[in-house]
Amino acid sequence: MQDKIIVTENLVKRYPVGDGQFTALSNINLTFEKGEFSGVIGPSGSGKTTLLNIIGSLDSPTEGVVNVMGHNISTLTHKEAAQLRNMHIGFIFQVYNLLPVYTVFENVEFALILQKRNATERKKEVMQALEWVGLENMANKKPSKLSGGEGQRVAIARAMVKRPQLVLADEPTANLDAKNAHSILQTMKKLNQELNTTFLFSTHDQKVMEYLNRLITLEDGKVASDILKVGNGSPTEEKNAQIKTAQ
């Protein structure tokens, strides 16, 4: 039980649309363990973002139970949910990751300010995080002066600076070229191994899938397949594949 970081039981999410309802997620049962490097794939509109947002406590399930690090997402207040994200969850988004008025340093620092950490500690941690992603020289630059890849790396540094247990990355490579995509994926993989941080991706990107240990495919809000890979091999080389949940 201890190392189960995310558990969803019969998770259903419906959105009101006009008079009726639209089912974005139906009956999702998934379990993620600590240290996993996994991803949700599927066509556009299949519910990937919705799933990540619910796990990240930005949204709540219509039915079912979602338990993240021992917290039932449905019963959290706004404040408690914010606290959970603040302390334990790092977010990386597809675009607009950074606050344009702040420097690279300040963008990363923001996460620690919310945790009310003191200035010396913040400085040390921020510089450490920027080193992880190889941007320690860019600390005083504004986001507008960065390339897309550098911007995403700052976002990774910001997600990682508070050493969260879980990082949720929603299509982090969507705007990157192949070289940058590989570079940030390697960075994340490294952090996953060094800090044992759990990563959950949402992606259409073949390059991302190559790095993942587990691939969950969503189709029309349902889990179509859940494949666990052994080692770092590509999906075609998969050994010991097992379907955990399929409906």
Added chain:
Amino acid sequence: MIKFIFKAILRDKNRSILPVMVVAIGVFLTIALSGYLTGMLGDIVDQTARFQTGHVKVMSRAYAQNIDQLPNDLALLGIDKVHQELENDFPDYTWVNRINFGGIIDAPGSNDKSKGQGPAMGMAIELFSESSGEVGRLNLTNSLIDGKVPEKSGEVLIGYEFAKKLKVKVGDELTYMGNTMNGSMTFAKFIVSGTVRFGVASMDKGTIIIDFTDAQQILDMANGAGEILGFYKDEVFIQEQTEQMCDVFNAKYAQDPDEFAPIMKALGEQNSMGTYLNLVNSVSSMFVIVFIMVMSVVLWNTGLIGGLRRYQEFGIRLGLGEAKGHIYKTMIYEAVIIGTIGSIIGTALGIGVTLLMQKYGIDISGMMKDATMMMPTMLKSKFSLHLLYIGFIPGLFAMVIGNMLSGIGIYKRETATLFKELEV
């Protein structure tokens, strides 16, 4: 966190400049207009006090009742006794005699023909008594266009437009025709000692000023006066104090049935001056209220536009684990900072303009040519301490309300919805 908000305000010009400008302009207008209103209405009150009402005025009861008709037949008599009493009871005031009278002025020309003729408003004041301070009070020396202030009996000062109409110059003779206190005809000859510009169109066109003692003689008003005006020696007028004085004075005569017994009236009770005084206050406060409402709506809208632009930022901050309530709170802090900056700028500008307008004023005598009201011909503002907060507080207030209103929209949105605005 406050430091972070500050940085954002300083760096994001889009976020700060427009609201700072809106607040600054609003605050500036409030202060400049309020200073102007205070100045203008204050001037009217002051001018009226000097020329017509005094800070308080003592008359006979009957005169007070018919004051519009210049009823010198109802004038107060035995004024030496009244003066004694007033000076004893209210030593902080200067008490001066006045007689307002009407009549016809004729300017005799050569060979018995008249150069000009016209109805005149006569004002008799204590011209020759230095302690009365009347020459200075009516600013006569500075208002002279030509000649000098009368120095001896039989001299007259005349409004410069009136002099033009009568075609008289300094040194010319004028004949006054009118009625004595008792209703018989009276004539008197005067020498024009000077022409004046009162700065009040109606007076410039028809007023003559003679010495009080001359008027007593001509109008047969020995030991009598139409009015005794009281001026507070500090010249700063306190409405409540004058009202109290009137109560004290009038109580002494409450039992006296004589319709010629003296009665004292405060400035606020005369010439609808009370209404003016209240107007000063209510116009200012109305303006402030309207200002807060208009500014709030404007800032609400700029806040909404800004808020839409900032959904991204809010989404990121939510993702980072900032609570919605905290984001809302920081928006309010931001409003306080921006409102303060805008208010400081607006207050500085407003007070600057007010001080300039107080010093130099704007000459509107051209526009006032036909005015019959007692209106000053210079627009002057007046600085008072309340200008320091009259714009500042509403400016801050409007900015905070504006941001609170626009923030509610953000607050009400579902977290996830806000967050999805990130995906374009």
